[in-house]
Amino acid sequence: MKQTKDSRIHADLHIHTVYSADSVVQPKMLVDMLNAHSFIKVIAVTDHDSVRANKPTIELAKAYPDILIIPGCEISTVEGDMLVLGTHELPPKPWTPESVADYARSIDAISIVAHPFRSYGMGEYARKLKVNAIEVLNGGTNKEDNNKAKEFAKEIGLPGTAGSDAHQVSELFSVYNQIDAAMNVDSILAAIKKGMVSTHTQTSPCNLT
Numbered sequence: 001m002k003q004t005k006d007s008r009i010h011a012d013l014h015i016h017t018v019y020s021a022d023s024v025v026q027p028k029m030l031v032d033m034l035n036a037h038s039f040i041k042v043i044a045v046t047d048h049d050s051v052r053a054n055k056p057t058i059e060l061a062k063a064y065p066d067i068l069i070i071p072g073c074e075i076s077t078v079e080g081d082m083l084v085l086g087t088h089e090l091p092p093k094p095w096t097p098e099s100v101a102d103y104a105r106s107i108d109a110i111s112i113v114a115h116p117f118r119s120y121g122m123g124e125y126a127r128k129l130k131v132n133a134i135e136v137l138n139g140g141t142n143k144e145d146n147n148k149a150k151e152f153a154k155e156i157g158l159p160g161t162a163g164s165d166a167h168q169v170s171e172l173f174s175v176y177n178q179i180d181a182a183m184n185v186d187s188i189l190a191a192i193k194k195g196m197v198s199t200h201t202q203t204s205p206c207n208l209t
């Protein structure tokens with residue numbers, strides 16, 4: 001399909017690879033699954049406190065012109081987890097929610113509060129932060145806590161994003177975002193900032209071609 005200016009991008013924005021100690025997803029498997037999927041063609045790599053998977057995954061994805069990898073990480077701040085999308089580097093320490101949000105802004109990346117009402121989430125603390133979005137649909141979080149996050153994002157006027165938070169291949173793409181953007185990282189991040197994103201659950205995650 002030829003990509004015109006803006007189109008509908010389908011993206012899973014929270015994925016762990018083997019560079020997270022608790023994940024078994026190899027970059028090669030991730031790229032193969034993305035290539036094989038019928039409509040999800042964009043993912044963000046968000047390992048715990050690591051950006052090591054970004055380069056090898058992007059390298060592997062170069063073989064497939066219709067898939068896109070957003071480099072990122074999930075930072076364990078003192079208050080709870082935050083995603084940074086659009087970075088090849090880790091934020092400077094110490095990792096406070098404020099410093100991570102500032103870092104993201106300084107490099108034109110975006111910061112997202114991950115699963116605010118689950119374990120390792122920062123809950124109400126997110127209210128005072130200058131972040132770009134709240135993760136309102138997390139694949140590893142129960143419905144009630146996701147709904148709470150959705151209400152919270154609405155209340156504070158921030159866009160909501162989705163991410164499978166996959167740590168194994170069977171968990172990939174369980175949820176996804178529909179984003180009105182062109183097929184490149186800058187356009188996708190800008191669209192998320194503007195709230196041109198909606199979150200969805202897949203009834204059959206392994207929707208392969």
Ligand SMILES: [Zn+2]
Nearest residue numbers: 014016074165
């Ligand atoms: Zn995670």
